[in-house]
Amino acid sequence: MRKQAGFSVREPGGKTVSEQNYFHVPAEWASRAFVDKAGYEAMYKASVENPEAFWAEQGKRIDWFEPYTKVKNTSFIPGAVSIKWFEDGVTNIAHNCVDRHLEKRGDQVAIIWEGDSPTESRKITYRELASEVNKFANVLRNRDVQKGDRVTIYLPMIPEAAFAMLACARLGAVHSIVFAGFSPDSLAGRISDCGSKVVITADEGLRGGRKVPLKANVDAAIERLPEPVDHVIVVRRTGATVAMEPGRDVWYHEAAEMVTDECPAEPMNAEDPLFILYTSGSTGKPKGVLHTTGGYLVYAAMTHQYVFDYHEGDIYWCTADVGWVTGHSYIVYGPLANGATTLMFEGVPNYPSNARFWEVIDKHQVNIFYTAPTAIRALMQAGEDPVKKTSRASLRLLGSVGEPINPEAWHWYHRVVGEGRCPIVDTWWQTETGGILITPLPGATALKPGSATRPFFGIVPQLVDAEGRVLDGAAEGNLVIADSWPGQMRTVYGDHERFEQTYFSTYPGKYFTGDGCRRDEDGYYWITGRVDDVINVSGHRMGTAEVESALVAHPKVSEAAVVGFPHDIKGQGIYAYVTLMAGENPSEELRKELVAWVRKEIGPIASPDLIQFAPGLPKTRSGKIMRRILRKIAEDQFENLGDTSTLADPGVVEDLVSNRQNKR
């Protein structure tokens, strides 16, 4: 990216995956699970042959104040993209995730909270959850939060994060959670994009024994806003002394003392917004992915039940953060809609030791465990001892999400963590999809390590070539989804045109996922990674353009190009090629300064792993950066640079190759 502007072309890419033998469904699973192989085939067929009837039935899994009479009203046609499900139904998500369970399971634990320190945990029953959510809703209501208002949540993984989400849902306010690892700048951009007047935060976060100055970050973010926010609600977590601005800032525990724990649930149309979640794309600033009420909840609840085969009484743990979509759909909304017991973990996998995950599983007798390949790879490097010293006898099912799981990590997860007895559900989906789209069902699907296997009910994946021709049988191409499903995003907040442009213009009439994918002769799907300029760092999505614009904002940088490179733990690392302004000289010091700069601009997850100072970048004669070449160099594929004859100055490639950074 140059100082002013510019973006790059999409190129096919991705890693190859090796196929392994099937792991067949264990006998006890075939009999205990909600869905077996024959059941899957029959139900899948019904779901795609008659989606109206299928979803009319599935919609009944939640309570409706006014039943829907219309089920599906969707169009993927460019210029007229419109997605509506259950459009005349009226419901409320907090009612479905909390109130409706009170009669039957008021005393059942809804949330098990495990603190950063192993000495801290808390159990919250559905009855207590109802009281907490209502109080939180009343605190918001007293600050004039109404249906349709946006509320930004910048909280660590504490129960109040779930209370705040459900409180918004109860009032019909639209929450926008910003991951607590994002910088004040990133937070400010997200507050102003959706026009939040209320921010919910904590004094500090606590992760791996380290404190994160959340309230101070909020203050810094607000300073950057063109207009101030009206209210900052501060949850006390560590007890740190923080600046409180009179009239604007209030301690949650003090405000909560002033309110009752009764608050009516706002009647919400199925298509009223539930939340906005910002995610990175290949160009521009992060997009506000908008999800709505009825279809989202039906889809989150249904996938949670079938994919994790969630039965009454199971203890379920998803290790994600509520700052990402996985936390929305599979820590809070899906599990609570199903009356599940969901575990929420504040800490990190390696604190106080590499046995933490496994100790928590024993401590709370977890049956279903859902985590990310990057965590598995990191723990795999710590060896088997930390795992083996725990029992894990309660475990029945393992899950994976966020990026392709390499077969080596899959086998370790299966053999060491699950002792060969637990199926692994490798779930492919996206912030945009709201819930899982391609996945095994543990009682139905034979597994192949590294493959997300088969589509969920109602999902019609297709592979297309660069011209948009649909490929049949065993093939590799770009992954599109041919028709809508209830959990799909509805728009980019405030920019419907960008929604159409990003997802429906490349292959008109189809939803384009941005992923490359192979389908094998058994109809199994193997995601090969992004085909756009998005990289996946530790399961976190990062637009290379965002990192580039952070770099070029530095006074000494004239141009930057960012690509991914294979990283043992993170999956992909961030490799930045940087051209300095005339007169500036490369140095180790400047390298460190630039890394710190990007951390400050975006957040630690965006820190470049490697920075290569490049006097020139490979460009075509029309000035377009040839990122294909930069990617190859970053991947150490020097022999495969391809045709460089169209470069304006082929000499730059030699310099780039000989100065390849290598610190792995």
Ligand code: WT7
């Ligand atoms: C991208 C979406 C969905 C929750 C977490 C990430 C990649 C996600 C898998 C998987 C292969 C996967 C894709 C996708 N991805 N899960 N099981 N196998 N790739 O959500 O930040 O919206 O990222 O993550 O590339 O497009 P996200």
